[in-house]
Amino acid sequence: MALKVYADRMSQPSRAVLIFCKINGIKFKEILVDISKNQQFSPEYKAINPMHQVPAIVDGRFKLFESHAILIYICSAFPGVASHWYPSDVTKRAKIHSVLDWHHANLRRGSAGLVFNTVLAQLDSHQSYPQVVNQAEGILLRSLSKLENFWLKDGRFLVGGSQPSIADISLVCEIMQLELLSAKDRDQILSPFKKVAQWIEDTKIATAPHFDEVHGVLFRAQKRFRERMKTQSELKAKL
Amino acid sequence: MALKVYADRMSQPSRAVLIFCKINGIKFKEILVDISKNQQFSPEYKAINPMHQVPAIVDGRFKLFESHAILIYICSAFPGVASHWYPSDVTKRAKIHSVLDWHHANLRRGSAGLVFNTVLAQLDSHQSYPQVVNQAEGILLRSLSKLENFWLKDGRFLVGGSQPSIADISLVCEIMQLELLSAKDRDQILSPFKKVAQWIEDTKIATAPHFDEVHGVLFRAQKRFRERMKTQSELKAKL
Numbered sequence: 001m002a003l004k005v006y007a008d009r010m011s012q013p014s015r016a017v018l019i020f021c022k023i024n025g026i027k028f029k030e031i032l033v034d035i036s037k038n039q040q041f042s043p044e045y046k047a048i049n050p051m052h053q054v055p056a057i058v059d060g061r062f063k064l065f066e067s068h069a070i071l072i073y074i075c076s077a078f079p080g081v082a083s084h085w086y087p088s089d090v091t092k093r094a095k096i097h098s099v100l101d102w103h104h105a106n107l108r109r110g111s112a113g114l115v116f117n118t119v120l121a122q123l124d125s126h127q128s129y130p131q132v133v134n135q136a137e138g139i140l141l142r143s144l145s146k147l148e149n150f151w152l153k154d155g156r157f158l159v160g161g162s163q164p165s166i167a168d169i170s171l172v173c174e175i176m177q178l179e180l181l182s183a184k185d186r187d188q189i190l191s192p193f194k195k196v197a198q199w200i201e202d203t204k205i206a207t208a209p210h211f212d213e214v215h216g217v218l219f220r221a222q223k224r225f226r227e228r229m230k231t232q233s234e235l236k237a238k239l
Numbered sequence: 240m241a242l243k244v245y246a247d248r249m250s251q252p253s254r255a256v257l258i259f260c261k262i263n264g265i266k267f268k269e270i271l272v273d274i275s276k277n278q279q280f281s282p283e284y285k286a287i288n289p290m291h292q293v294p295a296i297v298d299g300r301f302k303l304f305e306s307h308a309i310l311i312y313i314c315s316a317f318p319g320v321a322s323h324w325y326p327s328d329v330t331k332r333a334k335i336h337s338v339l340d341w342h343h344a345n346l347r348r349g350s351a352g353l354v355f356n357t358v359l360a361q362l363d364s365h366q367s368y369p370q371v372v373n374q375a376e377g378i379l380l381r382s383l384s385k386l387e388n389f390w391l392k393d394g395r396f397l398v399g400g401s402q403p404s405i406a407d408i409s410l411v412c413e414i415m416q417l418e419l420l421s422a423k424d425r426d427q428i429l430s431p432f433k434k435v436a437q438w439i440e441d442t443k444i445a446t447a448p449h450f451d452e453v454h455g456v457l458f459r460a461q462k463r464f465r466e467r468m469k470t471q472s473e474l475k476a477k478l
Contacts (some may be wrong), residue, residue: 067340069337069340076332076333077333081292089314097308102290102305103345105343129370
């Protein structure tokens with residue numbers, strides 16, 4: 001029975017797992033858990049992941065959630081994954097754990113927090129507080145600066161790699177979520193970080209054509225979101 | 240040259256690494272990075288950890304930060320660490336990664352967020368917003384509920400273990416930070432979670448006498464903080 005990947009391509013960790021499986025030629029079945037329809041709260045999915053988040057995997061009778069844990073599991077349990085994704089060398093592996101752990105409270109918190117409390121708050125009409133937005137933006141900018149000046153200082157990829165690891169896929173998929181902001185806001189945030197921009201390109205190339213294919217949903221959402229935001233602004237201007 | 244552990248025992252991930260090294264008989268030198276004196280921002284420490292956080296380790300020429308990455312590195316690089324701390328079995332290891340990853344955005348975020356924005360905000364006179372406090376408390380309570388009903392459902396220790404793993408030390412040290420709240424607030428938060436209370440006790444016993452020894456600083460701070468809070472309340476009442 002093939003690996004099952006429960007995912008919604010609008011979720012950045014879902015995309016990371018899907019791209020990783022595809023680039024490594026792993027046979028899997030993608031099962032959509034549509035967040036926009038609250039399918040992550042269904043009783044069926046609760047039995048897979050009681051935290052109601054995507055992605056999750058089922059491999060035979062083994063269930064697992066949390067995308068970093070999933071990526072490491074696939075590297076370890078599936079033969080044929082090239083070693084650069086998750087090297088067996090203890091120090092190289094430790095550095096990958098370090099950047100993945102750092103990611104949680106920094107880049108992910110800043111990026112996901114900003115998108116959730118700005119564009120998604122506006123579109124879904126949920127409450128958003130200026131101090132929460134400011135805090136998220138501050139965390140995001142500091143995280144991008146650390147990527148530019150520390151994590152990418154020694155190589156094309158994170159922690160000095162000349163080839164990508166699971167950390168590159170995970171963190172680049174996170175940054176791609178900023179595509180949901182207005183083009184102006186996105187550019188203002190990302191434009192100072194030249195190494196980060198090059199690293200995103202390098203990761204896209206290293207995972208082509210799967211990177212663009214898996215991100216197709218995000219770009220279609222971007223178009224839809226920007227049109228809705230424009231309509232909302234025009235309506236406001238008329239009032 | 241012995242392993243160097245840069246730590247402040249007031250920090251929960253610092254305590255986790257110290258307790259872990261002690262219970263496993265690993266020779267190391269503990270180097271205090273006093274957060275109350277902003278020593279994490281010194282140029283010397285920046286060269287160890289540019290993120291200005293504790294703990295960090297230096298093992299020969301190898302530097303590492305992020306406590307989960309450190310715990311895994313020590314399990315992998317130092318002979319003699321019992322296998323239950325970080326089993327080599329791929330599925331058991333994956334479950335430990337899963338709970339450690341979950342920890343970042345859940346228990347840690349809730350617990351650290353609540354302590355920082357209540358008792359530490361009051362003592363340091365830094366700004367705190369009610370919605371931020373409420374959000375942190377909500378995340379903490381949901382996390383404790385998931386510990387009680389999911390992570391501890393199959394055994395005495397996390398993810399069904401009959402012996403502790405690195406995840407137990409990490410998460411229990413996080414919960415211990417709630418000792419800095421008033422006794423009333425701490426009890427109100429923790430008392431509904433009976434399995435969590437038993438698990439904290441079991442982890443203390445499994446890591447005795449190091450658990451209490453390393454937490455000594457926290458308990459002394461608790462006493463000091465509660466006295467200062469009492470004095471502040473009395474002063475307010477007089478105004």
